[in-house]
Amino acid sequence: MALSPYELDEGSMSAVIPAESVKPETEDAFLKQLFTRFIRHKLAVAGLVITVLLILVALLAPWIAPNDPKEVTGVFSAPPSAEHWLGTDQVGRDVLSRLIYATQISLIVGFVTVALYVTVGTLIGIVSAYFGGWLDMLIMRITDMFMAFPFLMVILVVISILGSNMTTIILVLALFSWPSVARLVRGSVLSIKQLDYINAGVALGLSTPRILFRHIFPNAVGPIIVNATFGIASAIMSEAGLSFLGMGVQPPTASWGNMLTDAQSLTVLTDQPWLWVPPGAMILLTVLAINFVGDGLRDALDTRQ
Amino acid sequence: MNHITNLLEIDRLQTVFWNGKEDVVAVQDISFNLKAGETIGIVGESGCGKSVTSLSIMRLLGNNGRIKQGEIRFNGQNIADNSEKELRTLRGKEISMIFQEPMSSLNPVLTIGHQLVEMIQCHTSLTRREAKAYAIEMLHKVGLPHGKNLMNTYPHTLSGGMRQRIMIAMALSCKPKLLIADEPTTALDVTIQAQILELMKVLQQESKAAIMLITHDLGVVAEMADRVVVMYAGQIVESADVFTLFREPKHPYTQGLMASIPSIHGANERLQAIPGTVPSITKMPEGCRFHTRCALATNRCRQEQPELKSVAGEHQVRCWVVEEQTIPLSNIVNSRQQEASVL
Incomplete structure (x- = not known):
């Protein structure tokens, strides 16, 4: 090999005692192991299937929804029929179509919020733990401050100032969720950075960003994924809650939360269950499904078992 | 002794760690040289500062540690005050390190x-x-x-x-021109140990790298090193070439270390141990740091700190008793230790 700084010297090679031979495992052994552990958790598999179905429904909404969700297509508050499988709402829009389109809102809020705050929280946590000292002190006091805020009240105030739409909800939810991720990541980085292979990396001359993101981050990713999964479920719940209170996604755009708003009236609650049972059931199903996936991932990633 | 041929020169190195209240001195007054292609063994009990010395060279001292005094000259350049960035060009390329635990x-x-x-x-x-x-x-x-x-x-x-x-x-x-091996074989079993040491030797001959071998295993030192530095409680107590050190160890601590190696020759005797433990770095005794465990300690040892003095050529010892040379030391140590084991 001409490119080598060393010339391969056969003479000296014979003096080197070869190690015992290897039976190499395949590269994806880790993922395979993770998969088999995950499969063992039946509820998690069911949760994953439901989550995938929900994602498909959201993506294919324009094709599978029988009607335009914002258009008045029937009489007011009509019970389920062949034409409107889940009936119509108090304005005469098709409930099934609204339910399908609302899946988009919930999943977007869930995934985008989590993607945002997990990225921010992870970055802040890694930097804080790795550099330590006064920077760590400062960042941790700021996270403490955020965690001490009465979350719901601030959200209500912010939304009433900035106006309520999906973007605002995502930003506000992300703003108040990053501290928990930052603390989680900080904790695991603090323990990882003490390990020999990180010192070895520094001793071998690797740059700090490389050590942070190529060596430390992959080792901390397990708990982050688990936290993110539960975060999706909780963001969906928060959006539903805010929309229910009228502080979230505004009609005519459909969201499971604002569909439930109708159930605030007693007549709807007792006489028109098709208006509130489906969105309620969807919220329950989605949150349960995603939480089960989280449980499964946590068990699969926990190497102590 | 030639200035040019020294690859690494450590000069009165003092490394301290901040414990929140004050600087705790981990190693002090460490001076030794290393020529290209040479292997130096650094020996001592756990906690004597062997690793801190090597980590000071790599500047892997963490947030609390720093080099307070002294110089580390690599290829004639003082790298003790180099910035992180300058160090990164040295680490891995010029100076490399092997750690104790291959598993981690x-x-x-x-x-x-x-x-x-x-x-x-x-x-x-x-x-x-x-x-x-x-x-x-x-x-x-x-x-x-x-x-x-x-x-x-x-x-x-x-x-x-x-x-x-x-x-x-x-x-x-x-x-790399310098390879620091921090107890490279401690975590391995004996047959693998021999293989790894052999491998390091072969590769050293090929690459002409200098090796700084940190170990508590005198057998490994005898096998690998050209020169040996014996450390105790953050100081060098004796340094000599490997033959001199094994043939006529001067410092009572070195002699104690030698005596504690089990021998396959001679009668089946109880192993010698040096009584006591290394003093804590926050509570160093006055005078000679070894006097609390030394069979030969005199009043002077309890009060004044000895300097590292040359006894013959490059053989240096930090001991009042050796310096005064009033009595043939090895006899006394042996007889006292025999007395102790009889008692």
């Missing part, structure tokens, strides 16, 4: 190939493909002939000996 010094979530290629690309301008080919060649060099298969495996599938070979491959891949 490779990143468990990255493949062997990834880690080797990363290291090689960090210090050379080789393309990814060239770096890969070179990595496989390095694996071959350290006695891992199935390099191609190994490249795609994760560290947990390999034995300790193989991992240490991979660490050596990584450490030597950029042809």
Whole structure:
């Protein structure tokens, strides 16, 4: 090999005692192991299937929804029929179509919020733990401050100032969720950075960003994924809650939360269950499904078992 | 003694750690030289400052540690005040390090190939493909002939000996001039130990690298080192070439270390042990730091701190009793230790 700084010297090679031979495992052994552990958790598999179905429904909404969700297509508050499988709402829009389109809102809020705050929280946590000292002190006091805020009240105030739409909800939810991720990541980085292979990396001359993101981050990713999964479920719940209170996604755009708003009236609650049972059931199903996936991932990633 | 031929010169190094209230001195007054191609053994009990000395050279002292005094000259340049950035160009390329625990010094979530290629690309301008080919060649060099298969495996599938070979491959891949090996064989079993030491020797002859071997195993020192530095409680107590040190150890501590090696010759005797433990770095005794455990301690030893003084050529000892040379030391130590074991 001409490119080598060393010339391969056969003479000296014979003096080197070869190690015992290897039976190499395949590269994806880790993922395979993770998969088999995950499969063992039946509820998690069911949760994953439901989550995938929900994602498909959201993506294919324009094709599978029988009607335009914002258009008045029937009489007011009509019970389920062949034409409107889940009936119509108090304005005469098709409930099934609204339910399908609302899946988009919930999943977007869930995934985008989590993607945002997990990225921010992870970055802040890694930097804080790795550099330590006064920077760590400062960042941790700021996270403490955020965690001490009465979350719901601030959200209500912010939304009433900035106006309520999906973007605002995502930003506000992300703003108040990053501290928990930052603390989680900080904790695991603090323990990882003490390990020999990180010192070895520094001793071998690797740059700090490389050590942070190529060596430390992959080792901390397990708990982050688990936290993110539960975060999706909780963001969906928060959006539903805010929309229910009228502080979230505004009609005519459909969201499971604002569909439930109708159930605030007693007549709807007792006489028109098709208006509130489906969105309620969807919220329950989605949150349960995603939480089960989280449980499964946590068990699969926990190497102590 | 020639200034030019010294690859590494450590001059009155003092490294301290901040414990929140004050600087705690971990090592002080450390001075020794290392020539290119030479192997120096640094010996001592746990906690005597061997590792801190090596970590000071690499500046891997963490947030609380710093070099307070002294110089570390590498190729004639003082690197003790170098910035992180300047150090990074030295680490891995000019000075490399092998750690004690091969089981934990490779990143468990990255493949062997990834880690080797990363290291090689960090210090050379080789393309990814060239770096890969070179990595496989390095694996071959350290006695891992199935390099191609190994490249795609994760560290947990390999034995300790193989991992240490991979660490050596990584450490030597950029042809460093100085290799610091911090107890490279302590965590391995004896047969693998011999293989790894042999491998290091062969590769040293080939690459002409200087090795700084940190160990508490005198057998390893006898096998590998040209010169030996014996450390006790953060100071050098004796330094000499390996033959002199083993033939006529001067310092009572070194003699104690020698006496504590089990021998396969002679009668089946109880092993000698040095009584007591290394003093805590926050509570160093006055005078000679070894006097609390020394059979020969005099009043002077309890009050005044001895200096490292040359007794013959490059043989240096830090001991009042040796310096005064009033009595043939080895006789007294032996007789006192025999008395102690009889009692």
